[in-house]
Amino acid sequence: MTAPVPDKCSILLVDDMEENLIALEAVLGPLHQELVRASSGEEALKAMLRQDFAVVLLDVLMPGMDGFETAANIKRLDQTKDVPIILLTGTDADTDYAYRGYAIGAADFLTKPFDPWVLRTKVSVFLDLDRKNRQLATQAEQLRRLLAADRAPMEAAGPQERLAEIAEELAQIELHLRDTDATDAVALAERTARLRRAVNSLRVRHAA
Template sequence: MTTSASDKAGILIVDDMDENLIALEAVLGPLDQQLVRAHSGEEALKAMLRQDFAVVLLDILMPGMDGFETAANIKRLDQTKDVPIILLTGTDADSDYAYRGYAIGAADFLTKPFDPWLLRTKVNVFLELHRKTRQLEAQAQQLRRRLIGDRVTPSEDRFVTIAEQLASTEMLLRGTEGSEAAELADRVSELERAVEALRTEAHR
C-alpha cells in the first residue's frame, strides 16, 4: 500500500556538514518518510515549531548551539519536549557524552560511523511509536466528539470524567517508549467501552 504524503512522519536530521546530511538521507531513504534538514541548532528549533516530527537525529559537535544545548532546548518547550532525540557523534567523543545526552533526555546515542541497518532499525521504532500515538489521539478525539454531541443529562459529569481519563492516557503515551504503547492502547479501548456503557445508561 502506498503511503500518502500526509501520512508520512517527519524525521529531522541536524548536522552542520552537508556530507553528513547526505549520508543520513541515503541511509534513511528506504524508510520512505519525510526527511527535513537543519544545519544548526537554531534551524532545528525553528523547524520543530513549524511541523510535527517522529524523531530527531542530532549531531553533537556543531558550532554555536551544539547538540547538547539544542536537545536541552527541545526538551524545554512544551510543543517539542516529547519528540525522541537520537544523538550522533564521532569516535573521538568524550567518555561522558552518552551520560550527558541521556541526562538531558535523549532517547538514544550512536557513534559514527554507525551501522546503516542499526540506525534504520532504531529510527523505525520511533516511527512506529509515532504512528500508534497518532492512532490513539484520533481515537481519543473521536470519543470526545461523541461526548460533546450528547445532550445534557444527569450523567454528563461522568462523561467528563471519562474524557479526562482519555487525556491522561494520551499524556502517558507521549512519555512512553516501545511495547508499553500497546498496553496504553488497551487502556484506551477499555475507556471506550466505559463511555459506551455510560452513554447507554444516560439515554435509557
C-alpha cells in the same frame, strides 16, 4: 470508526556538513519517510517549531550552538520536549559524551561511522511509537466528540455516575499520552476500546 493515521512521519537531520546530511539521507531513504535538513542548531529549533517530528538525528560537534546545547533547548520547550533525540558524533569524541547526552534527555547515542542497519532499526522504533501515539490521540479525540455530542441527552436521562467514570478515564488517557512507551501504548489502546464500548452503550440506552 477510527480515522486512519498517516503512515509517513517526519525525521529531522541536523548536521553542519553537507556530506553527512547526504549520507544520512541515503541510509534512511529506504524507510520512505519525510527527511528534513537543518545545518545548525538554530535552524533545527526553527524547523521543530514549524512542524512535528517523530525523531531528531543530531550531530554533536557543530559550530555555534553544538548538539548538546541544541538538545537542551529542544527539551526545554513544551512543544518539542517529548521528541526523541539520537545524538551522533565522531570516533574521536570524549568518553563522557554519551553520559552528557543522556543527562540532557537524549534517547540514544551513536558513534560515526555507524552501521546503516543499526541506525535504521533505531529510527524505526521511534517511528512506530510516534504512529501509536498519534493513533491513541485520534481515538481520545473521537471519544471526546462522542461525549460532547451526547452530553445533553445523557444528562437528561440521568447516567451521571457512568459519565463521570468515562470523563476520568479520558483524563488519565490524556496524561499518559504525553509520556508513553510501546508497552503503555497497548494498554492505552485497550482502555480506549473499553471507553468506546461504554459510550456506545450509553447511546443505546438513551435511544431505548
